[in-house]
Structure formats: C-alpha cells, structure tokens
Amino acid sequence: MGDRRPSVVLTGFMGTGKTTVGRVLAERLGYEFVDTDAIIVDRHGPITEIFAEHGENHFRTLEREVAAELAERDGLVVSTGGRMLVDPVNADVFERHHVVVALTATPDTIFLRVGGDRAAESRPMFAGTDVRSRIAELLAERSAAYARFHQVATDDRWPNQIADEIVALVDHVTADDTRRPT
Ligand SMILES: Nc1ncnc2c1ncn2[C@@H]1O[C@H](COP(=O)(O)OP(=O)(O)O)[C@@H](O)[C@H]1O
Numbered sequence: 811m812g813d814r815r816p817s818v819v820l821t822g823f824m825g826t827g828k829t830t831v832g833r834v835l836a837e838r839l840g841y842e843f844v845d846t847d848a849i850i851v852d853r854h855g856p857i858t859e860i861f862a863e864h865g866e867n868h869f870r871t872l873e874r875e876v877a878a879e880l881a882e883r884d885g886l887v888v889s890t891g892g893r894m895l896v897d898p899v900n901a902d903v904f905e906r907h908h909v910v911v912a913l914t915a916t917p918d919t920i921f922l923r924v925g926g927d928r929a930a931e932s933r934p935m936f937a938g939t940d941v942r943s944r945i946a947e948l949l950a951e952r953s954a955a956y957a958r959f960h961q962v963a964t965d966d967r968w969p970n971q972i973a974d975e976i977v978a979l980v981d982h983v984t985a986d987d988t989r990r991p992t
Pocket residue numbers: 822823824825826827828829830831889892923924964967968969972
C-alpha cells in the first residue's frame with residue numbers, strides 16, 4: 811500500500827463496541843475518528859426520527875452515500891453502523907482501498923451492551939420486539955456477511971486490549987499487501 815495510510819473500518823453487530831473501540835484505535839494510530847451514525851445524525855437528525863419519518867430504506871440510502879464519501883479518504887478510523895457493511899455495495903467500496911475489521915460478541919454480551927430489554931424503546935431495529943429474539947434473528951441474517959472480514963472478539967476484554975489487537979492485525983495485513991506484486 812506504499813506511503814498510503816489506508817483507513818481502518820470497523821463493522822459488526824450493534825453493541826460489539828465499534829464506536830467505543832474506534833475512538834481508542836484512532837488515538838493509538840493518530841488517525842481521525844469518524845462514526846457513520848454520528849455523521850448521519852449531524853446531517854439529518856436522530857436515527858429514530860429518520861426511521862419513523864422516512865423508513866429504514868431511506869436510512870440505508872443515507873448510509874450508502876456516507877460510505878461512498880468516506881471511502882475516498884485515507885487515514886481515518888471509521889466506525890460504521892451495524893448494518894452498513896452487510897450491504898455488499900458498501901463492503902466493496904471500503905475493501906477496495908482500506909482494511910475492514912469485524913468486531914464480534916456473543917448474543918448475551920450484545921444484549922447487555924445494547925441496554926437489555928430497554929433497547930425495544932431506544933433502538934429502531936428493536937422497536938416493539940423481544941430484544942433477545944430479535945438479536946438472534948438479526949445475527950442469523952447478518953453473520954455470513956460479517957464473516958467475509960477479519961474478526962476480532964470483544965467479550966470480556968477492555969476497549970484498549972481490543973484496539974491493541976486491531977493495531978497488530980492492521981500491521982500484519984498492510985505488511986502482507988506491500989509484499990504482494992502490483
Ligand atoms: N469492550 C467492552 N467492554 C465493555 N463494554 C463495552 C465494550 N465495548 C463497548 N462497550 C459498551 O457497550 C455499549 C455499546 O458500545 P458501542 O461502542 O456504542 O457499540 P456499537 O457502536 O458497536 O453499537 C456502550 O455502552 C459501551 O460503553
């Protein structure tokens with residue numbers, strides 16, 4: 811990858827810690843931190859309102875716009891929303907020039923980290939559902955999509971330990987790339 815500083819893009823299910831770990835990782839690497847949900851909220855208002863007023867598909871369109879825009883830039887740590895890279899268009903756009911890492915966690919950890927049963931009121935993907943069943947259902951739908959990326963487990967580990975593992979992984983992956991003939 812020469813003198814480029816490919817961005818590091820974090821994906822994974824809600825509650826795997828993308829936003830939390832992304833901040834620590836950006837600090838470690840000296841990269842700018844961006845969170846795709848925060849960008850969408852800045853531009854278009856709260857995610858719950860986007861879902862309520864315009865529907866999920868509209869939110870997914872906004873995600874595609876942000877993915878295309880951020881993929882043009884290097885030297886970022888990009889924490890994505892949990893479904894952004896399940897969309898193969900977004901996955902391709904980032905994988906072309908950047909390193910994508912999927913954070914993983916067990917359903918029990920995810921349940922606790924999304925706020926337990928209260929997620930049915932606070933998060934649009936859980937609105938009015940049984941949160942544990944919905945986590946199982948969405949994981950079943952999405953796991954194959956996350957599996958295409960490098961995986962880092964987050965259960966029972968602090969964000970700084972997870973960030974350290976990602977730094978080592980990124981070093982390894984980018985070193986491999988510079989050895990590859992162009
Ligand atoms: N490694 C971790 N250990 C303990 N709690 C964590 C960890 N990573 C994230 N959390 C907590 O879980 C919740 C969801 O984290 P967040 O970073 O918003 O996840 P995501 O962006 O993947 O949805 C937050 O309350 C956060 O403090």
